[in-house]
Amino acid sequence: MAAERRLGPFEVGPVGLGCMSLSHAYGAPPPEEEAAALLNHALDIGYDHLDSAALYGFGRNESLIGGALAGRRGEYLLASKCGMTGVDGKRVIDGRPETLRRTIDESLMRLGTDAIDLYYLHRKDRQVSIEESVGALGEMVAAGKVRAIGLSEVSAETLRTAHTVHPIAAVQNEYSPWSRNVELGVLDATRELGAALVCFSPMARGFLAGSVSSEEELEQGDIRRAMPRFQGENLEKNKELRDSLAAIAGDAGCTPAQLSLAWVLSRGEHVLVIPGTTKIAHLEDNLAAGDIVLGDETIARIDALFAPDAVRGARYNAATLEEIDTESFG
Numbered sequence: 001m002a003a004e005r006r007l008g009p010f011e012v013g014p015v016g017l018g019c020m021s022l023s024h025a026y027g028a029p030p031p032e033e034e035a036a037a038l039l040n041h042a043l044d045i046g047y048d049h050l051d052s053a054a055l056y057g058f059g060r061n062e063s064l065i066g067g068a069l070a071g072r073r074g075e076y077l078l079a080s081k082c083g084m085t086g087v088d089g090k091r092v093i094d095g096r097p098e099t100l101r102r103t104i105d106e107s108l109m110r111l112g113t114d115a116i117d118l119y120y121l122h123r124k125d126r127q128v129s130i131e132e133s134v135g136a137l138g139e140m141v142a143a144g145k146v147r148a149i150g151l152s153e154v155s156a157e158t159l160r161t162a163h164t165v166h167p168i169a170a171v172q173n174e175y176s177p178w179s180r181n182v183e184l185g186v187l188d189a190t191r192e193l194g195a196a197l198v199c200f201s202p203m204a205r206g207f208l209a210g211s212v213s214s215e216e217e218l219e220q221g222d223i224r225r226a227m228p229r230f231q232g233e234n235l236e237k238n239k240e241l242r243d244s245l246a247a248i249a250g251d252a253g254c255t256p257a258q259l260s261l262a263w264v265l266s267r268g269e270h271v272l273v274i275p276g277t278t279k280i281a282h283l284e285d286n287l288a289a290g291d292i293v294l295g296d297e298t299i300a301r302i303d304a305l306f307a308p309d310a311v312r313g314a315r316y317n318a319a320t321l322e323e324i325d326t327e328s329f330g
Contacts, residue, residue, distance in 0.1 A: 001046060002290030005272055007196045008118055008148035008169025010077050014265050015290040016049030017042050017283070018200055018276035023057030023064060026206075027219030030278045036068035042283055043075050051079045051172075051198070051274045052111075053122055054103050058086030059110055066112035073113055079198075080107055081122035081152060081172075083133065093323060095125030097136035104140055120150040120172055124325040130154075130162050138166035150198070154325045156185030159193070168195050172274075173326060175199035175264055176208065177245065177306040178229070178238070179315055184327035191270050202264045202273040204229075208242055209257035209282075226320075228313030237312040244305050252298050254289070257282070261289035263302050 004011040022035040029035065039050070050069075052061045062080060069076075082103040083095045100121075107116065119140065121133050140146040148169035151162055162168050171190050175182045175197070182197065190197040203209045205224055212218065215231060224230045229238055242256070249259040257275075264273050275286045308329040314321060321328075 005196070005269060007049065007077065007198070007272060008150075010117065010148075012049040012077050012272070013046065013287075013290055014272050015047070015261065015287050016051060016077075016079075016198070016272060016274040017047050018274035019050055019052045019061055019065060020056045021276040021278055023061035024055070025223045027222040029057070032064060035064055035278070038278065038280060038283060039065065039068045040072075041280055043069070043072055045284060046287060047076065047283075049077045049079065049272070049274070051200075053081035053120075054085045054107050055081065055091065055122060058089075059106070062107055062110035066110050070112055077117045078111065078113065079118040079120065079150075080111070080116050081120040082107070082137075083120075083125060084122035093123045093125050095121060095123070095128040095133040097132055097139075100133065100136045101140075104145055108145060115145055115147055117147045118150055118170060119146040119148070120152045120170070122152050123323060124151070124154055124158055126323075130158055131165050134162045134165045134168075141166070150195075154186070155327050156189035158325050159186065159189050159195070163193055163195075168193065170196040170198050172198040172200055174201045174315065175267075175271075176202045176204045176260055177263055177302050178204045178208065178241070178311045180306065180308060181315075181326050181328055184329070186326070187267060187271075191268055195270070197268070197271045199264050199271060199273045202275050203257050203260045207238070208245060208260045209255070210242065210246070213239070226317050227315070228317065229311065229315070231313065234313035241305060241310060245302070248298060248301050248305070252292075252294065254292055255285060258285060258289040258292055259294075259298075259302070261286060262292040262294050263299060265290065266294050266299055 082100050137149040150170035152172040246256045249256040
């Protein structure tokens with residue numbers, strides 16, 4: 001079993017489980033009984049960090065975890081998020097303190113717990129100062145509803161500002177070989193402040209694991225359909241990068257998915273990954289990636305292959321990029 005890493009006041013394995021895809025985002029989610037079985041199997045084989053959000057399935061993901069894992073609450077670190085929820089069927093960013101206070105109570109009820117171990121602000125609300133939003137999260141810690149707080153999709157500047165209001169235990173940003181924005185500031189800032197960097201989509205939303213070969217195979221409602229990297233000529237060019245990564249994985253004796261996870265984990269002892277999956281086999285393979293140690297030559301080959309200008313297309317479409325606070329490559 002891989003050595004544990006610090007996540008705020010906790011120690012957990014380097015590979016956690018992102019639960020979004022069990023309820024949200026990538027086409028039709030699995031039947032609830034299959035999702036519940038996967039969650040229980042995750043705990044059975046050693047996962048000890050589960051990540052959810054009020055947004056996922058517009059509350060259904062939190063309800064799934066609360067129901068499926070009733071009686072097992074003490075076996076895992078529970079992370080969830082506020083500040084971006086479903087309102088009348090639409091995704092809404094709202095970081096006002098009064099909204100966050102309402103969201104935490106709703107989430108606690110769905111999750112069937114008295115406290116959430118790690119509670120993130122899902123997005124910085126550009127209409128509300130980060131100090132106000134973080135202040136509200138700090139009040140939740142004082143009230144015993146939350147044990148530690150984090151931020152998601154933020155810049156190093158926002159992190160540093162927030163940290164002056166209340167200690168930030170973790171930042172959850174996207175990080176994979178093809179999304180390296182955190183290297184522009186957040187990777188170093190989290191290390192300096194003693195915060196963990198929890199990386200979502202560490203396999204590029206499944207792309208580097210080989211799960212997407214054409215736009216047509218993505219279901220209606222799959223959020224990747226709106227992402228430039230999965231469209232047209234961008235996708236075809238990016239598949240060439242994926243083929244090269246697969247060759248490196250062959251040399252390293254692991255799968256491309258495991259190689260991507262191990263590469264992210266190699267970036268620092270304060271770095272953790274939370275890949276999501278709906279498949280038991282992938283769940284097991286992902287956990288095993290925490291034991292893989294890459295040699296310097298392998299890491300250098302991946303670094304060179306995925307130079308920032310090598311990847312075609314933006315992370316998100318233009319409208320979504322305007323909502324994101326992270327640094328970006330010019």
